[in-house]
Amino acid sequence: MRSFKKVLRAVLVAPVALFLLFEEWGWEPLAAGFAALARLPWWGKLERWITRLPPWAALLAFGVPVLTLMPVKLLALYLFGLGYVTAGLALILVAKLTGTALAARLFQLTQPALMQMRWFARLYTPWKIWKDNLMAQVRASWPWRMTRRFKTRVKLAGARLLAALKAALS
Template sequence: MAPHPHEPPRGLSPGPWRTLLQWLRRLGGALLALLILFEEWGWEPLQRALARLGRLPLLRQLEAAITRLPPAAALAVFALPALLLLPVKLLALGLIAHGKRLLGVAVIVAAKLVGTAVVARLFTLTRPALMQLAWFAALYTHWSVWKEALLARVRASWAWRTGRAIKRLARMQWGRWRAGGNTSA
């Protein structure tokens, strides 16, 4: 009979097993929090940048067509960037494997930025259709509640509050410097 998934394997006492699982959960949670914070900070500004591009006549027509898609087609369009970026990410890994680490990392970062911008814009355009899919609406609601709880914990942390205070001070200093005429020529 196989052990329960939360029980330690035979021969391993519960203490170290539990500690390892807690450590892995914390590490996974921290990595996920960093990813969510990146998405949170980048999502809106990148989406707005693409929305400005969407004012171009051809893109305006394409966006209008996307907003009229039925739910299943909207889901396919929303998933498309992930599929299109997969070869780019594989290329980046190949570059890293062949010793071009900096270029590979730069490709991954660029793909993440472009991918986030495109997914953010597509989600804005397809959200009404996607929310008609009961399973998607349920998952999105669950995700939103979980993400907000995580962000609330992050925002309550000492590191976040300190970073916000430093940011406010830097903005005040910048404003004072600009108001002073910044004539250093």
Template sequence: MQPPSSPGPRRPPSRFGKLLRTVFAVLLVPLLLFEEWGWEPLAALAARLARLPLWARAEAWLRGLPPWGALLAFLLPVLLLLPVKVLALFLFSHGHAGSGVAVLVAAKLAGTAVVARIFQLVEGTLMRIPLFARWYPRWKAWKDRVLDLVRQSRPWRLVHAFNRRALRAWRRLRGA
């Protein structure tokens, strides 16, 4: 019996592959930046709801879920927000752009808060799913690399410096 052959050296990605990865990254960066900005504070806000007895019981129930139940609980808010996004599209199609944007922003904020909190509660359980345990660290490493590149870019640094100066000026005005 022959030993299995190794796949050999990995070929470098084609030009099309590089273009596809670049387009994917550029389209995903705004979402990644929002998630990065909002994940912790919105999860902390959602965690405050644990003071409510019903919410506390729901969190205890989530912590006790088996791995596939935890995955379903993690994905459920995404599915529940689809009708809200359809409502936003309906509003856009009927000339209510402001209302449509408001619905989308509210849905994104609420969805991020709930998903982030659920993830905090079930992350350990999700890591017991082999496929999740294999791909989540890869996703996180890729996301961190992309965000590091964005943060090192000249436009990001200029906007960040402008924001710091504007914040200092605002604090001086309020203090005066």
């Protein structure tokens, strides 16, 4: 029974870990992209307004825009059903990237207000601990370490190639 539980846990945790890896990969860079928009006067004003919202309004400011992307994803499924696979995939990809960027930035702006709600803090804190532990396990795994090494080697080789090309063109 114990080994069955281990296998079941691995089967259930693996897709969650992959989802979290995608979110983790996209969360910071996409949030930074949205944060760069704060250089626009009206966008910066909007962000400052969001950071001053009371907790209940911060929850709406975080949740409503993210939920508005649901019809877009349903439209993508409809396109799949009509046989427009490329259009459906493109729409899903754009919705996922936009949704992740929007959610990441809005969460950065609203987290202090959201954490003032006891129920949110009570749910978020264990979730964050669990997620961080899972991500630490993934990052400590052999495939992750090998992928990071490979990525570093590719980056170094690319930098050397670029430097050689610049030297050759100079």
